[in-house]
Amino acid sequence: MKKVLLITTFLCLTLTSFGQNVKKIKRIYGGIPTVNENMKWEEKETINEYYTGVIQVNPQIKAPQIIEAFISTFQSIQDANIMTKQMRNNNAWGGTLSAIKGDHKSMSEFTKYGNSKTRMQNQKQNSWAVQFIDGVRISRFYYNISVKSKDGRYKLTVTPTGLSGYANDHIQTEWSDLFKKGEIRKSYSKYYNQIKTKLAYTIDQWIQKVEKHLNNNEKDDW
Secondary structure (H helix, E strand, O other), X not given: OHHHHXXXXXXXXXXXXXXXXXXXXHHHHOOOOOOOOOEXXXXXXXXXXXXXXXXXXXXXXXXXXXXXXXXXXXHHHHHHHOOOHHHHHOHHHHHHHHHHOOOHHHHHHHHHXXXXXXXXXXXXXXXXXXXXXXXXXXXXXXXXXXXXXXXXXXXEEEEXXXXXXXXXXXXXXXXXXXXXXXXXXXXXXXXXXXXXXXXHHHHHHHHHHHHHHHHHHHHXXX
């Protein structure tokens, strides 16, 4: 009887702990993190690291269709996974804070890659470049996205550029500032892993949206 009671108690505690961990994970990432098997980090744990992969789609799908799918799904993935309404409303305030702090470098970088309303920088038939914002908790992380497509496949490359606080819509910390003498700073070590986990999760969601968009267009006869 005592053994049964102990086993039951242990199982209850385990399930409770698991449930709490799942809630915590969802609170941090917005869902249960997933990773696309075709994507991987290159030059890992250095200031030059980037996230990239080649994704195969239906061979009948043309290169311009792939680019159109990324452009069409861009804003929805931004709004759903990264930016809350309050964050968007803080854009102007973030710019003011950056100017007061003399953060001219981050402001010029942000202008170069586009503001929160118009982030499309380069659009051709077989390539597209855009600034992408991801987030963990109350911080935002900035990336440069490059999509190069050929009929039936595309190469997606995500390059980290920097991060900012909740109310600062301009880059306050360069990606290189996360490292010291070739190693991740201790103050960023835990956060660094969360950033990369969230990015992989968001990119996987985006790839799924792109695939869904391409499949829906295939069935569209108008």
